């Protein structure tokens with residue numbers, strides 16, 4: 001069984017007629033977008049998608065999902081997105097696909113947040129996956145040194161031997177932390193660091209998690 005496909009399809013069932021839906025980014029969100037496209041075509045579902053990246057936007061356009069930007073809608077009913085790690089208390093880390101800024105903006109202005117993951121993403125504590133920090137290019141090497149001095153083991157995100165540039169023109173510094181004991185403290189510290197645009201700690205945000213398992217998907221609802 002393709003676990004990503006399974007949870008993508010299950011999550012798309014939360015999309016009801018007339019909804020405005022945030023379209024997450026990544027290889028799991030791909031299947032959710034595909035299924036919403038199918039529902040629009042075959043079940044005549046009437047929805048508007050708010051994409052969180054140029055990749056998701058292009059996929060939505062290609063399969064006929066009507067799209068609007070976050071600033072063109074009154075509110076978003078639901079966002080369905082992937083995650084890189086989810087801890088036992090349902091705090092998340094995102095940004096492996098470099099779309100964390102738009103993902104966090106859309107999630108912030110959305111009534112209900114659903115994350116879809118395969119079981120490998122469930123962890124005791126966040127931090128084994130490198131924490132993405134989106135930064136303004138101006139001063140980014142100073143920031144890199146600051147993170148190195150703090151012992152955060154930074155690395156610039158690269159793509160084809162070039163620094164990865166996000167959809168909003170920023171760079172990404174990944175922090176190789178191994179384990180984050182206090183995500184709230186680290187999030188506050190990064191929020192207050194000049195030059196940091198956003199980071200991949202998505203705290204107290206998710207309402208529902210759908211976990212893909214070989215034994216069958218598990219849905220955890222009413223998280224908050």
Ligand SMILES: O=C(CO)[C@H](O)[C@H](O)COP(=O)(O)O
Pocket residue numbers: 024025026027028029081082083084093094095096097098099100103
């Ligand atoms: O945060 C993200 C992109 O910025 C993705 O949702 C996250 O990286 C998970 O991706 P995938 O479903 O491909 O494992």
